[in-house]
Amino acid sequence: MPPIPMGEPARPRREPILSVRNLETHFLLDEGVVRAVDGTSFDLFSKQTLGIVGESGCGKSVTARSILGIVESPGKVVGGEVMLRRDGAREMIDLAKLDPKGDRYRAIRGAEIALVFQEPMSSFSAYHTVGNQIIEAIRLHQPLTKKQARNKAIDLLHMVGVPKPDRRIDEYSFELSGGLRQRVMVAMALSSDPRILIADEPTTALDVTTQAQVLDLLRQLQDERDLAIILITHDMGVIAEMADDVVVMYLGKEVENGPVDDIFHNPKHPYTRSLLNSIPSILARPRSKLSTIEGSIPHPYARPPGCPFHPRCTVAIPGLCDSQTPRFLPMGDRQGVSCFLHHGPSGQSMPSGKDTGARHDAV
Template sequence: MQSEQKPLLSVRNLKTYFFQDEGTVKAVDGATFDVYPGKTLGIVGESGCGKSVTAQSILRIVDQPGRIVDGEIVLRGADGNDVELTRLHPDSREMRDIRGTEIGLVFQEPMTSFSPVHTVGNQIVEAIRLHCGVNEREARIKAVETLRQVGIPKPERRIDEYAFELSGGLRQRAMIAVALSCNPRLLIADEPTTALDVTTQAQILDLLRQLQEQRGMAIMLITHNLGVIAEMADDVVVMYLGRVVEQGPVDAIFHSPQHPYTRALLRSIPSIESTPRVELPTISGSIPHPYNRPSGCPFYPRCPEFIPGTCDQAEPALRAVSEQQSVSCFLYQSQVSQGQGTKPSEGMA
């Protein structure tokens, strides 16, 4: 994609599996994408497609019994040195410093993302003290400042309140303040507006955009909401069952979607111009049970353009279809012969 600039974060062939008694859940199964400095990457997909686990894998906070089994996550440090995050111990000093100072995380549910028995300020000050090496008083001043930046009125009062005393919108702003308190270069926002009402959603998205402009940070925006993607993202990654099925610039994805899944997703958005009283198209079938993944392309049972004998036999690899867009689908691979592409490709474009 933007070949003139090096990506801030490169994820290559990431596989995060959950090993359970009932079987192995391949939550992320070969995800590959890049996040560029100052840009917003939208990750879109249905629930259970591995978006959140991807985010947790990057921060190395995947819960037991989940484990990264393969792949690389490379973070380009501020000093230009690359750090391979999968090689670090999750609880090591180095990894913990990356969380917070390099990568911040905002969650879907701002209420449960705060401890119910600690004040909002306590949790911001804690992060600042941990990473910035300042004393309690300075950390508090910085925390008030951060709360002000995210548009919380009377921050010097709000800092001593508990999450349940704030409104939904303020809570999410406070959550963003926690994530931004140590000036990370990448903000991962995992469904940041899903739990909020529509007007508050728009305010939070505006805030994220404004903060991105001020700080020049990259945002990895995880959502199932294509409207949010259209509004926010520069580049889009479409995920299905732990795999990247299509990726490219936001215009290309919305105006010339290539993968049948992306097309189906876009068709299922209600539009103000669509004919009234016509049933909204949906994607037929439902997401397969995690223990019962289809062989071959994970989407073939629901795919309108399923090629028998090919799609159910081998997994398609992510291949470039234009300079900026890549798709993992046999429709776009000239040699559809047997066994091709079971190994996910190394680069894209």
């Protein structure tokens, strides 16, 4: 962080509490290197919900694990910065430079950045009561006795809307319903009062009603606790409902970002448009075919040259998109996109970039 110049009056500017810059996480396998996350950048502010969206296998979850420093071997954060502003601190620290197994990282993990993720069934150990697992999370970061931690755990369960928390605390995860399990998971994640909550597909395994309840709960907790939430999902509906800003990822690369309204109403990248087109609409004619994105995600070892999306892109420019990789560049004040439709190979603005929407429709 550059120091604020002396002469200038310090104006209250919003500063990110987490700033990810050019994050690269690779899996070094015998068959080759899989670039699971390949240069992702975003800022996260307090009270903000940032949605990360993309198909399965595009690096969303690995991004989350990279931030927490829990990428499993043979995966490794090989480049970029994960700058975190610790509670009350002015300086930011680069988590990517800390030893992932070290004590400093462990003090942050769970305490300042917490994780909730899909499959609440298998996310709890079936051999320990949920209380045991919550109390453990509390005592890892807070100097409380077992009894105090237990009381706090009961309070947390109460807060997330678990009925009869003093009894539920001694139950096992398989004795709870899917919705309750995810609530307990949220309670455990919030046990040490983190400022950042990473929710990795938190509602994927739940039915629609329960999904809505869990999302409501997240929003309510965000308001009460000024939480910043990174919401990882493939569900554009969840994004529309929850997110303030959106990062769209494809094959480990960020292809577009911007405020949720702009992403939904003025998507720039063909991939974002395809994702939006594939949302089933209530207005669609009955029995009409659902729109899909042609093809499937390439095999990680066979990453296409040029823009990773070009083989599936309906508006790819032959000779350009299949040979050169577009850079990620700003579009206006708030959006950013990596696509040759908007930027030329040298980064200059493309004349056709202004109304690619029309062009897209014409194709």
